[in-house]
Amino acid sequence: MFSDLTAEEFAARYLGHVRLSSEEREKRKARGGETLETLPVEHLPEEFDWRFKGAVTRVKDQGQCGSCWTFSTTGAIEGAHFISTGKLVELSEQQLVDCDVGCDPDVPNACDSGCNGGLPSNAMEYIVEHGGIDTEKSYPYVGEKGECKAKKGKLGATLKNFSFVSDDEKQMAAALVKYGPLSIGINAAWMQSYIGGVACPWLCDAESLDHGVLIVGYGSSGFAPVRWAPEPYWIVKNSWSPAWGEGGYYRICKDKGSCGINNMVVAAHGVD
Numbered sequence: 001m002f003s004d005l006t007a008e009e010f011a012a013r014y015l016g017h018v019r020l021s022s023e024e025r026e027k028r029k030a031r032g033g034e035t036l037e038t039l040p041v042e043h044l045p046e047e048f049d050w051r052f053k054g055a056v057t058r059v060k061d062q063g064q065c066g067s068c069w070t071f072s073t074t075g076a077i078e079g080a081h082f083i084s085t086g087k088l089v090e091l092s093e094q095q096l097v098d099c100d101v102g103c104d105p106d107v108p109n110a111c112d113s114g115c116n117g118g119l120p121s122n123a124m125e126y127i128v129e130h131g132g133i134d135t136e137k138s139y140p141y142v143g144e145k146g147e148c149k150a151k152k153g154k155l156g157a158t159l160k161n162f163s164f165v166s167d168d169e170k171q172m173a174a175a176l177v178k179y180g181p182l183s184i185g186i187n188a189a190w191m192q193s194y195i196g197g198v199a200c201p202w203l204c205d206a207e208s209l210d211h212g213v214l215i216v217g218y219g220s221s222g223f224a225p226v227r228w229a230p231e232p233y234w235i236v237k238n239s240w241s242p243a244w245g246e247g248g249y250y251r252i253c254k255d256k257g258s259c260g261i262n263n264m265v266v267a268a269h270g271v272d
Helices: 007-014 022-031 068-085 093-099 120-130 169-179
Strands: 107-111 155-157 159-164 182-186 211-224 229-237 249-253 265-271
Touching: 022 107, 068 093, 068 120, 068 155, 068 182, 068 211, 068 265, 093 120, 120 159, 120 182, 120 265, 169 182, 169 211, 169 265, 211 249
Parallel strands: none
Antiparallel strands: 159 265, 182 211, 182 265, 211 229, 229 249
16 A cells, blocks of 8 residues: 555655654653553453454544544544443544644653644543543544644543553553553554554564554464464554555554554543
8 A cells, every 4th residue: 555655755644653762751651641550361361352342433544644643542532432431432633633732841752743743642631631532523634733623512532541551461451451442652664565464573663663553452363474373463453544454454463562562552541
C-alpha cells in the first residue's frame, strides 16, 4: 500500500507518535496517571480478542495527517466505555487534533500538535481535564487541524484516569483482559510493507516509538513468514483504513518486545 513511498515520505505522512528518549519516557510515566497494580497472570486465556466481544469500533483512516496518537487514544476509551456501559460509541479524534495542545512540563518534547504528532497519555490528560470527549458524529474527522469546536454538552464518554502498564508482556495481556484495548507506541518501520501474517521484525529501533496504535487482543499461534514457524502474537488495530494489512489490523510477535511494543503502554480507567 505504501511501497511507492520512501521511508522519509512514509514517516512524514502517516506516523505521529512523539519520539521520546528512554529517559524522557520514564519521566513522562513518572508524572502522569495512576500506578497500575500487578495483575495475576496464571489463568489468562490462551487467546483473547476484544473484537469478538463487541468492544472495538470500525477501522478508521487518519489520512495524510500525523494524528495516529488520537486514534490510539480514542480506541482505548471506546473499548473501556463499552466494557463499562455496554454501548459501543465512536469518539472524536478531530477534537484531539483541534483542541489538545497539552505538553508535559518535565519533558519539553512531549507535546500534542495535531497532525504533527502527540502522545496518547497527554490526550487522556486533556480528556480528564476537559470533562470528557465528543462523539465522532458530533465532531467528525477531517484530517487537518482547525479551530477547536468542543462543546461539553455533546460528550460521548468521560474518563477519570489512565495508567502506564508494565513492559512485562504478561502484565500487558492481563491489563488488556481486565481494562480493555491498550493504547501503545511502536516503531512502525516494518509496517510500511506489511501485507499479512505474523510479523517478527528484528531490524527496528525499539527505542524510537513513532506510531500510535491499539492492541485489541492476542493469539497463541500464527504463521510468521520470516521464521517459517508459528508464533504467539499481538493483534494491533491501525488507522490506515481497512485496505492496509489484514483488514486494517497488524499481527506482530508477542513476548519479544518487538519494535518497542511494550515500552509505552497506556490503559484507560473509569470510563463512562
